[in-house]
Amino acid sequence: MKFEAATIKDIAKALGLSTSTVSRALRDSYEISPETKKLVLEYAEKINYHPNPIALSLKERRSRTIGVIVCEIANSFFSQVINGIESIAYNNGYNVIIAQSRESFDREMLNLQYLTSRSIDGLIISVSTETTDISYLKDLNKKGMPIVFFDRIVSDIDTHKVIVDNYTGAYNATSHLIKSGYRNIAAISNPEMLSISKERLAGYRKALADNGIEVDESLLKYCKHGGMINDEVNTVLRELLSRKNKPDAIFTTADKLTTGCLRILKENGLSVPGDIGLLGFSNNDLTELFDPALSVIKQPAFEMGEIATGYLLQLIESKHPVTDFETKVLPTELFIRNSTRRKD
Amino acid sequence: MKFEAATIKDIAKALGLSTSTVSRALRDSYEISPETKKLVLEYAEKINYHPNPIALSLKERRSRTIGVIVCEIANSFFSQVINGIESIAYNNGYNVIIAQSRESFDREMLNLQYLTSRSIDGLIISVSTETTDISYLKDLNKKGMPIVFFDRIVSDIDTHKVIVDNYTGAYNATSHLIKSGYRNIAAISNPEMLSISKERLAGYRKALADNGIEVDESLLKYCKHGGMINDEVNTVLRELLSRKNKPDAIFTTADKLTTGCLRILKENGLSVPGDIGLLGFSNNDLTELFDPALSVIKQPAFEMGEIATGYLLQLIESKHPVTDFETKVLPTELFIRNSTRRKD
DNA sequence: TTTTTTTACGCAATCGTTCCCGTAGAAAGT
DNA sequence: ACTTTCTACGGGAACGATTGCGTAAAAAAA
Known part of the structure; x- marks a missing residue:
């Protein structure tokens, strides 16, 4: 047929x-x-x-297609970014192919090879939690493939990047927790290698230090798979809650971790914010409907997608090799709701 | 570059x-x-x-790409379906291009034209709330484009389809509301033209009838844009709540309507289920974290994507024109939580 | 009338790959 | 020694569209 x-x-x-x-x-x-x-x-x-666009692609040696790799589209943050990407791409006659790494380096590599072999004209990517070996991306970039990073960027590759001010976002969030009376604040994060983890934890640390609270490294927990596996959030939470000086609040650095935390806290019969405060990065639109309504740090996801795509099209359509790269840093927004409202 | x-x-x-x-x-x-x-x-x-896959596509006159059109990927149901689609497609060496109609017929048409001009080998689609004119899809199908419908199907086009038993799902849900003591049950739905709306409302009606409750047509409200515009949910809710005999429960037939309803009810200071019960179709994984935890009807979204893709690949790779079409009907699952737990 | 210019088209190469033919040269058969 | 059969490879068309170049015929200029 x-x-x-x-x-x-x-x-x-x-x-x-x-x-x-x-x-x-x-x-x-x-x-x-x-x-x-x-x-x-x-x-x-x-x-x-x-x-026939295929014949045209062959002739013009460009596919008018851009590849996007994210860890998963079911994540609100990424789906919002994708909407931003599509809006700009379609307006410029470009098509978008989306691939999901599911936080696996192997899948990321497979997708990367797949997309490049599909002759994409450029790539927008937020790397997986497992990604440490970036040689493939580096090679690709050297060979002339336009790449724009967003959110989880890699510092070693020189190209356009779009991020938020993770440091300040985390700093303000942690400060808010402290102002609300929390002292023993744990942090649950994605692997430390990730750019966003580093920056967010740095902000967390600085806020504690600025308020005269010593950073207790044992309150810092990492989830290797970014909460894709529910069990890992469970494990770190059990560790935290079995301490003699239990944390009185938790700061989470990723969407999946934030909602995962709330779920497990509730499953364990803990009341938020009664027994423990919770605040984290999340772009989920429904967090205000949660019990309790979650305090969150939001990223301007749609705008990030728009800007990243603008950068990418600029690279693709540039006649001369680009050597001057920008890193756009957008502000985050802090939403204070019940999950950090201490009853005292 | x-x-x-x-x-x-x-x-x-x-x-x-x-x-x-x-x-x-x-x-x-x-x-x-x-x-x-x-x-x-x-x-x-x-x-x-x-x-070079482009050269191959030109030669073989197939792109090994399948197009998917949904109303929006940020919707849990659709992102889960897409995951199912991708898992099967990638395993068979097919690429997936996703396009969003955002419940607009015009955008759906544009995407359709875009995808077909991009030489997709086949199409998986769930039509928008606005779609009544299916002549383009019909033509496409007649010309030999393999199409599989899922969720929101159109009866006029003869091809493989994947749906859930919407009638029974809605029947059981409404029966549960009645058993819980609710009598004055309103329904908020997508436009009636949509296959899923018809079936779900039929189940709702039958459940009422079977329990000796007369169907009050004025308790049936439609949202033209499927809740994409927050205001329309607001409007119909205001209408319902300003009645002299207010509904004591609401049954919603779509994800966006379910969460939208809860948001507006809360904004209006109404307690659920205290003042009003709420139950609806939703595939959101976080509804159990809501305040109150939402009772929902879930669809086996991932499986639906898998099956639809299996059907499509069968059509694409069939040597002879296929004339014998199947409609796979999967069961829904009812999750009873606090939003329908009457305190009495 | 002859030359030049313009108009309006056709030919063929090109993009990267596959595949139907054709064919040197070696091997095998007579 | 001569014919036949393989073996191992090359030539070239095809997929659909674009585009530089060539060119008849018509129009304009000489």
């Missing part, structure tokens, strides 16, 4: 013209007489002719 | 062979001597050769 589209040849044959003439007529070339143009255009319309 | 990949010609030139020989060596043809094969394979590996 195959879908056969009309080609320029069909038009040429039907009208007794050459394919060149038809092609030129369709593109409104000055060398074609008005009558012929009219003839061709009308017939093309009649048989519903559309140029 | 352009990314130039190695071609078969590069190999041919470097080794003093013809492109035909290289091509055959790479495909392990019997007409090529073992020594030549080894030579070619090693060199190809060395320069990291990958066949």
Whole structure:
């Protein structure tokens, strides 16, 4: 079963013209007489002719397609970013192919190879929690593949990047916790190698230090798979809650960790914020409906996608190799709700 | 700035062979001597050769790409379906292009034209709330484009379909509301033209009837844009709540409507289930964290994606035109939580 | 009338790959 | 020694569209 589209040849044959003439007529070339143009255009319309983009891609050696790799589209943050990406891409006649790494380096590599072999013109990526070996990305970039990083960036590759001010976001969030009376604040984070983890934990540390609270490293927990595996959040929470000086609040650095934490705290019969405060990064639109309504740090996800795509198209369409790269840093927004409202 | 990949010609030139020989060596043809094969394979590996899929697509007149149109990927149900689609597609060497209609018929048409002009081999679609004119889809199907519908199907086009038993799902949900003591049960739904709306409302009606409750048509409200516009949920809720005999429970037939309802009820200071019960279709994984934990009807979204893709690949790869079509009907699952737990 | 210019088209190469043919040269059969 | 059969490879068309170049015929200029 195959879908056969009309080609320029069909038009040429039907009208007794050459394919060149038809092609030129369709593109409104000055060398074609008005009558012929009219003839061709009308017939093309009649048989519903559309140029074959694959043939065009082959000829022009560009696919007008950009690849996007995120860990998962079911994550609100990433789906919002993707919406931003698509809005700009489609407006510029570009197509978007989305691939999910699911926080696995192997899957990320597979997707990367798949996308590049599919002749994408450029790549927008937020790396997985497992990604430490960036040689493939580096090679790709060196060979001329335009790449833009967002959110989870890698510092070693020189290209455009779009992030938020993770440090300040985490600093303000932690400060808010302290101001609310919490002292023994644990942090649950993605692996430390991740750029966002580093920055967010740095902000957390600084806020504690600025308020005269010593950083207790044993209150810092990492989830290797970014909470993709529910059990790992469970494990670190059990560790934290079995301490003699239990934390009175938890700061989480990722969406999945934030909601995962709340789920497990509730499953364990702990009341939030009664027994323990909770605040974390999350772009989920429904956190205000939670019990308790969650205090969260939000990123301007849609805008990040827009900016990243703007950067990428700039790289793709630049005639000369670009050597001057920008890193756009956007502000985060802190939403204070019940999960950090201490009853005292 | 352009990314130039190695071609078969590069190999041919470097080794003093013809492109035909290289091509055959790479495909392990019997007409090529073992020594030549080894030579070619090693060199190809060395320069990291990958066949250009665009050239292949042009030659084979298939893109190994399937198009997916949903209303939005940020919706849990659809992102889960997409995960199911991708898992099967990738395992079979197919690529997936996702497009969002955002409940707009115009956008759906644009995406449809875009995808077909991008030479997709097949299409998986759940139509928008606005879609009534299906002539384009019909034409496409007639011309040989393999199409599989899921969730929001159209009865007029004969092809494979994947749905859930919406009728029974809604029947059981409504029965549960009645058993819980609710009598004056309103329903908020997507437009009636949508297959799922029809079926779900039919289940709702039958459950009322079977329990001796007369269906009050004025308790049935429709949201034209499926809750994409927050205001429309607001409007219908205001209408319902300003009645003299207010509904004591609400049954919603779509994810966005369910969460939207809860948000507005809370904004209006109404307690759920104290003042009003709430139960609806939703595939959101976080509804149990809500205040109150939401009673929901879930669809086996991932499985639906898998099955739809299986059907589509079957259509694409079938040598002969397929005339015998299946409609797979999967069961829904009812989760009873606090939003329907009447305090009495 | 002859030459030049313009108009309006066709031919053929190109993109990367596959595949149907054709064919040297070696091996095998007579 | 001569014919036949393999073996191992090359030539070239094809997929659909674009585009530089060449060119008849018509129009304009000489």
